[in-house]
Amino acid sequence: MTVAEGTVIVVPAKAETHFSAARASDWWIPAFAGMTKPLVRRIFFGLVLLLAIIAGLSPAQAVRPDEMLADPALEARAREVSRDLRCLVCRNQSIDDSDADLAHDLRVLVRERVTVGDSNEQVIAFVRARYGDFVLLRPPFAIGTALLWGGPLLVLLLGGLVIARFYRRRDEAAPPPLSPEERQRLSALLAEEDGSR
Amino acid sequence: MRRRGWLYALPVVIFAALAAAFFYGLQIDSNTLPSALIDQPAPRFELPPLPGHEPGFSSADLAGHVSLVNTFASWCTPCRAEHPVLQALAATKRVPIYGIDYKDKQDAALAWIAALGNPYTRIGADDGRVGIDWGVYGVPETFVVDRAGRIRYKHVGPLTQADLDRTILPLVAQFEK
Numbered sequence: 001m002t003v004a005e006g007t008v009i010v011v012p013a014k015a016e017t018h019f020s021a022a023r024a025s026d027w028w029i030p031a032f033a034g035m036t037k038p039l040v041r042r043i044f045f046g047l048v049l050l051l052a053i054i055a056g057l058s059p060a061q062a063v064r065p066d067e068m069l070a071d072p073a074l075e076a077r078a079r080e081v082s083r084d085l086r087c088l089v090c091r092n093q094s095i096d097d098s099d100a101d102l103a104h105d106l107r108v109l110v111r112e113r114v115t116v117g118d119s120n121e122q123v124i125a126f127v128r129a130r131y132g133d134f135v136l137l138r139p140p141f142a143i144g145t146a147l148l149w150g151g152p153l154l155v156l157l158l159g160g161l162v163i164a165r166f167y168r169r170r171d172e173a174a175p176p177p178l179s180p181e182e183r184q185r186l187s188a189l190l191a192e193e194d195g196s197r
Numbered sequence: 198m199r200r201r202g203w204l205y206a207l208p209v210v211i212f213a214a215l216a217a218a219f220f221y222g223l224q225i226d227s228n229t230l231p232s233a234l235i236d237q238p239a240p241r242f243e244l245p246p247l248p249g250h251e252p253g254f255s256s257a258d259l260a261g262h263v264s265l266v267n268t269f270a271s272w273c274t275p276c277r278a279e280h281p282v283l284q285a286l287a288a289t290k291r292v293p294i295y296g297i298d299y300k301d302k303q304d305a306a307l308a309w310i311a312a313l314g315n316p317y318t319r320i321g322a323d324d325g326r327v328g329i330d331w332g333v334y335g336v337p338e339t340f341v342v343d344r345a346g347r348i349r350y351k352h353v354g355p356l357t358q359a360d361l362d363r364t365i366l367p368l369v370a371q372f373e374k
Contacts, residue, residue, distance in 0.1 A: 088230065088334035101300065102334060105325045130332045132233030 062099045062107075069111050078111045081123050085110070086137050094137055232332050232351040239266070239346050240330035244321025247298060247306055254295050254321030259346045263372045265365070266340040267317070267356075268297045268328060271309035273336045279355035280313050286361060287316035292369050296320040299328050299336050341365060343372040 063082075069075040079096060085106065087098035095103040095110070106127065113123040127135055139145045147154075178186065234240075239259055246253035259266070267283065269276040287294055296317035298306050303322065310320075321327070331340065332351075341350040350368050352360060 101325070102329075105329060109326075109329060128233070130233060130329060131334070132231060132332070134230050 062095075062097055062103065064104070067104070067107055067111065069115065074111070074114050077120060078107070078114045081110050081114070081120050082107055084124065084137050085127055086135050088131060088135065229353045230334065232348070234332050234348045235351065237348055239340075239342050239348050240327065242321075242327040242330060244297065244323055244327055247303060247310070247320050247322055249307065250310070250315070250320050252319065254297065254319040256346070258295060258319055259342050261344060263292060263344055263369050264318075264342050265292055265294045265369075266297065266331075266342055267294055268299045268323075268331070268333050268336045268338045270299045270301045270336050271305040272301065273299075275355040276337045277313070279337050279357075280316070282356050282358055282361065283316040284314050285358070291366065293318040297327065297331070297333075298322045299333065300325045339365070341368050341372065 063079070069078060082096035083094045085095045087093045087095045087100050087103040087106075089100035089102050090098050093103075095106045109127070110123055113126055114120075118126065124136070133139060133142075139148065141149050239256055241256045243255040244253045258264075265286075269279075283294060286292070294317050296319070298320055301322065306322070331338075331348075335353070337355055339352040339356055340348050341352075343349050349372060350365070352365065356365070
């Protein structure tokens with residue numbers, strides 16, 4: 001956009017004061033320069049603390065000690081299976097994460113099946129037969145889930161097409177190279193300019 | 198730029214398409230999950246009775262006639278809302294209703310039945326395991342089981358008289374043919 005001469009551009013006064021109050025030089029130039037200022041330091045440590053809290057918020061374990069199997073290998077397998085099964089009460093948690101009563105029952109069931117010698121796949125099939133595909137946190141590839149699984153690829157493909165089109169158009173739009181006559185004229189003009197300096 | 202005039206309409210078209218998709222999505226009840234057991238044989242089970250309401254309820258009871266299987270619990274508020282509807286249906290003797298008392302305390306269940314009435318032909322007390330076999334993920338849930346003992350329909354949530362009249366009873370009639 002070009003601004004016609006004589007146009008008065010009004011900048012709200014507030015924007016100005018806001019900017020100066022923040023002391024732009026402290027904020028944006030070397031990160032450490034501002035660290036001597038108490039406010040900035042406080043914000044910095046606040047952020048570090050926040051990150052630490054977020055990191056500490058990894059999903060709490062719902063598995064109760066009395067559910068656990070004595071055999072660590074079987075228990076590990078039960079945990080592995082549990083992480084792939086959706087809690088149907090809370091929907092977006094696995095039964096391994098959920099405190100719901102049904103999740104507790106299913107965890108016990110998974111441990112029972114593992115104990116009697118089912119493979120991981122057999123345990124999952126057992127639960128799936130009762131609750132359907134919805135119980136799987138990793139949905140199987142089917143017609144109904146094709147878009148879900150193929151979506152990222154589709155987006156990648158579309159993006160590639162857009163980029164390819166952009167470059168093709170740019171190449172087409174580029175002016176044709178100079179003809180020998182034009183080249184001659186250009187060097188003549190350039191020489192003339194050099195001479196006049 | 199004239200030949201690209203349709204591009205200006207694109208945002209409107211996209212908005213309209215999204216609005217239509219979202220509106221359609223609003224109609225979907227995401228709390229109701231499809232049952233994996235539709236058209237499958239009902240699970241085999243044998244549930245103990247509530248004292249005073251013998252015998253219990255087992256899969257053998259379902260053979261030979263169309264029946265409703267209703268999961269309930271005394272701790273479940275929607276079940277209380279549903280109860281008068283079941284009582285009214287039981288009074289018509291149209292179709293037997295079997296009850297699965299799901300993860301309940303015996304005393305509480307007995308008090309509940311005593312206070313509100315017993316619409317069930319038979320009641321089985323379930324600690325949760327048979328519920329899993331039925332694919333139950335909450336109470337109340339109501340199943341329509343056909344003569345061959347197959348689960349044909351599942352209703353999630355409290356039944357209303359309208360649900361009975363519009364869906365459940367027509368299905369019962371259909372499966373009885």
